[in-house]
Amino acid sequence: MDKSILLKVRNLKKTFIKKSGTFLKRKKTEVYAVNNVNFEVKQGEILGIIGESGCGKTTTARMVMRLMKETEGEISFEGVNLCNLKESETNKIRKKMQMIFQDPYDTLNPGMRIHDILMEPINAHEKDLPYETKYRKVIEAIEAIELKPAEDFINRYPHQLSGGQRQRIAIARAIILKPSFIAADEPTSMLDVSVRAGILNLLLDLRKKMGLTMMFITHDLSTASYMCDRIAVMYQGKIVEIGPTKKIIQHPSHPYTKALVAVVKDLNYFIKNREKLILDGEVDSTKEEKGCPFVARCPHKEAACHTQVPELEDVDKGHSVSCHCHTELLEKTS
Amino acid sequence: MVNQKWKKYWQVLTSNNIGLFGLILLVIFLLIALLAPILAPFDPSARVGDPFMKPNSQFLLGTNDVGQDILSELLYGTRISLLIGVIAAFISILLGCLVGIISGYYGGKTDAFLMRLVDLVLVIPFLPLMILLAAFIGPSFWNIVLVISLISWASPARVIRSQVLTLKTKGYVEAAKSIGTNITVILGRHILPGVIPIALSQFVLAASHSILIEASLSFLGLGDPFTKSWGTILYYAQARGAFLTDAWIWWVLPPGLLITTLVIGFAFTGYSLEEILNPRLRKER
Numbered sequence: 001m002d003k004s005i006l007l008k009v010r011n012l013k014k015t016f017i018k019k020s021g022t023f024l025k026r027k028k029t030e031v032y033a034v035n036n037v038n039f040e041v042k043q044g045e046i047l048g049i050i051g052e053s054g055c056g057k058t059t060t061a062r063m064v065m066r067l068m069k070e071t072e073g074e075i076s077f078e079g080v081n082l083c084n085l086k087e088s089e090t091n092k093i094r095k096k097m098q099m100i101f102q103d104p105y106d107t108l109n110p111g112m113r114i115h116d117i118l119m120e121p122i123n124a125h126e127k128d129l130p131y132e133t134k135y136r137k138v139i140e141a142i143e144a145i146e147l148k149p150a151e152d153f154i155n156r157y158p159h160q161l162s163g164g165q166r167q168r169i170a171i172a173r174a175i176i177l178k179p180s181f182i183a184a185d186e187p188t189s190m191l192d193v194s195v196r197a198g199i200l201n202l203l204l205d206l207r208k209k210m211g212l213t214m215m216f217i218t219h220d221l222s223t224a225s226y227m228c229d230r231i232a233v234m235y236q237g238k239i240v241e242i243g244p245t246k247k248i249i250q251h252p253s254h255p256y257t258k259a260l261v262a263v264v265k266d267l268n269y270f271i272k273n274r275e276k277l278i279l280d281g282e283v284d285s286t287k288e289e290k291g292c293p294f295v296a297r298c299p300h301k302e303a304a305c306h307t308q309v310p311e312l313e314d315v316d317k318g319h320s321v322s323c324h325c326h327t328e329l330l331e332k333t334s
Numbered sequence: 335m336v337n338q339k340w341k342k343y344w345q346v347l348t349s350n351n352i353g354l355f356g357l358i359l360l361v362i363f364l365l366i367a368l369l370a371p372i373l374a375p376f377d378p379s380a381r382v383g384d385p386f387m388k389p390n391s392q393f394l395l396g397t398n399d400v401g402q403d404i405l406s407e408l409l410y411g412t413r414i415s416l417l418i419g420v421i422a423a424f425i426s427i428l429l430g431c432l433v434g435i436i437s438g439y440y441g442g443k444t445d446a447f448l449m450r451l452v453d454l455v456l457v458i459p460f461l462p463l464m465i466l467l468a469a470f471i472g473p474s475f476w477n478i479v480l481v482i483s484l485i486s487w488a489s490p491a492r493v494i495r496s497q498v499l500t501l502k503t504k505g506y507v508e509a510a511k512s513i514g515t516n517i518t519v520i521l522g523r524h525i526l527p528g529v530i531p532i533a534l535s536q537f538v539l540a541a542s543h544s545i546l547i548e549a550s551l552s553f554l555g556l557g558d559p560f561t562k563s564w565g566t567i568l569y570y571a572q573a574r575g576a577f578l579t580d581a582w583i584w585w586v587l588p589p590g591l592l593i594t595t596l597v598i599g600f601a602f603t604g605y606s607l608e609e610i611l612n613p614r615l616r617k618e619r
Contacts, residue, residue, distance in 0.1 A: 107505035107506050170509075173509070
C-alpha cells in the first residue's frame with residue numbers, strides 16, 4: 001500500500017507570530033494557521049481539501065509546493081522528504097509537482113505572450129531542448145486544454161483572453177512538463193458558474209489521460225464532491241474529518257461537516273434544524289490549545305470538548321473524524 | 335499590447351501641456367549640445383577679443399576676462415552640463431534599481447540593512463559632503479559624476495523598492511516560483527519590466543537634480559577646469575567680479591537662465607512621466 005502513496009504529510013504545522021503591544025511590553029502570540037495536519041494522497045487520486053476561508057487549506061498547499069517553509073512536520077513526495085531539501089534540489093522536484101492558482105487574472109504576467117508564459121516552465125527545466133521541440137510542446141499543451149486552433153492563441157496576451165481561457169492557460173502551464181502531482185488552489189472560485197463545469201471536466205479529463213494525482217482545494221462542497229475521490233475537511237488548521245467522498249457526503253460525522261453538508265443537500269432540513277446547525281461565535285486561532293477547536297461554534301458540546309483535544313479516530317475503513325461525540329451523533333441521525 | 339501601452343504613454347505625455355513643454359525644452363537643449371560646433375561663432379577656448387568687452391555685434395554676449403566669447407562658451411557648456419547630468423543620473427538609477435530590487439525582493443535582514451543605508455545617505459547634508467568629496471578626490475569630469483551618483487542613488491532605490499514590494503506579491507511571481515524558475519529569471523522577466531517605467535521617471539528627475547548639483551559644485555570652483563560647464567562659467571564670472579559690475583547682465587544671467595530652463599525641462603518631463611505611471615494623478619480630459 002505504501003508504494004502507491006505519492007504524497008505524505010505528517011504532523012505539518014505552520015505558526016505565524018503576531019506582535020502586539022508597545023515597545024516595552026511587546027507580546028508575541030503564535031497564530032496557528034495549520035496545526036498538526038496529517039494526510040496522504042495516493043497515486044492517481046484526487047484528494048479534496050475543503051474548509052472555510054482562513055482555515056489553512058491554502059497554507060497547506062503552499063507548504064506542500066514549497067512556497068512557504070513549514071514550522072514543523074514532514075512532507076514526503078515520492079519518498080523524498082521535501083523539508084530538508086536545498087533550494088536547487090527543490091527546484092528539481094518542482095518539475096514533478098505543479099500548482100494551479102486561484103486567480104487567473106493575477107497568475108499570468110500581463111506583459112508576456114501565451115507563448116512566453118508556456119515556455120517558462122520548459123525553460124526552467126528543459127532549457128537545452130531544441131526550439132522546435134519546445135514549440136511543439138507548447139502547441140500540444142494548448143491543444144490539451146481545448147483551446148483550438150492553438151496557433152491562434154500563441155501570440156496573444158492574457159488580457160485578450162476571457163477568465164475561463166486564462167485559467168485554461170494556467171492549467172496548460174501546470175501540465176506542460178507532465179508532472180505527476182498537481183495542487184489546484186480553488187481553480188474555479190474566481191470564474192463564472194457557466195465556465196466552471198468546463199474547467200472541472202477538463203481537469204478530470206486530464207487526470208484520466210495523464211494519470212495525474214491531484215490535491216484539490218475548494219470551499220465548495222458540491223465542487224469537491226464532483227471532483228474528488230476523498231475529501232478532507234479542515235477547520236481552524238486541523239483536519240476534522242477525512243474519508244471517501246461518498247461517506248463524507250452521506251454520513252458526515254463531525255458537526256462541522258454535517259453543517260456543510262446540510263446546507264448543500266437540503267435547504268428544508270437546514271431551515272428546520274437551524275438552531276442546531278447554525279455556526280455561531282468568533283473564530284480565534286490565537287488561543288492556546290485547550291479542547292476541541294470547534295467547541296465555540298458546536299451545537300453538541302460536552303464537558304470533554306472544552307478540555308480535551310480530540311484526535312482523528314477511525315469510524316469506518318478509511319474514514320476518520322476528530323470529535324468526542326461522533327458516536328452519539330451518528331446514532332441520533334440514523 | 336506593449337506597443338499599445340507605449341503609444342498610450344506617449345499620448346498622455348503629449349496631451350499634457352507641461353509634459354510637452356518639458357519635452358520640447360529637452361529636445362532644444364539636446365540639439366544645442368549636438369550642434370554646438372555649428373552654432374558657436376568662435377572656439378570657446380580661443381582668445382578672440384579684448385577682455386571684458388561689452389556685448390556688441392561681433393560678440394553677442396561680450397567676452398570674459400581673457401577675451402573668450404561668452405556665447406560660444408555657453409553653447410559648448412551645454413554639452414558638459416547635459417552630459418554630466420545624464421550620466422550621473424543614469425549611474426544613480428542603475429545603483430538605485432539594484433539596491434531597490436535586491437532589498438525589495440529578498441526582504442528580511444538584507445532589506446533592513448540596505449534601507450538603513452539609504453536612510454543614512456538621505457539624511458546626510460549633501461552639499462557639504464559633496465564639497466568635501468569633490469575637494470578630496472580632486473576636480474575632474476568623472477569625479478564630479480561619481481560624487482553626484484554617490485549622493486543621489488538613495489531616493490530612487492527607495493521608490494523602486496516599494497514598487498518591487500507590490501510586484502512580488504503578484505500571482506505570476508508566485509507562479510514562476512512554483513514552476514521552479516530560478517531567481518535571476520524571475521527578477522529579469524517578471525520584476526524588472528514592472529520597475530522600468532518608474533525607473534524612467536526617476537531617471538528624468540534625477541537628471542534635473544544632477545544638473546543643479548553639478549552647477550553648484552562648479553560654481554564653488556570644484557568643477558573640471560578643462561571642460562567648462564555653465565557652473566564653471568558662473569564661477570569665473572564671480573571670481574572676476576562680474577556680480578558687482580554691469581557685466582552680470584551678459585555674464586551671470588545667461589548661464590543662470592540656461593541652468594534654470596534645463597532643470598525645468600527635466601522636471602516637467604519627469605512630473606508628466608509620473609502622471610503616466612500613477613493613473614490616479616491623471617486629470618480627466
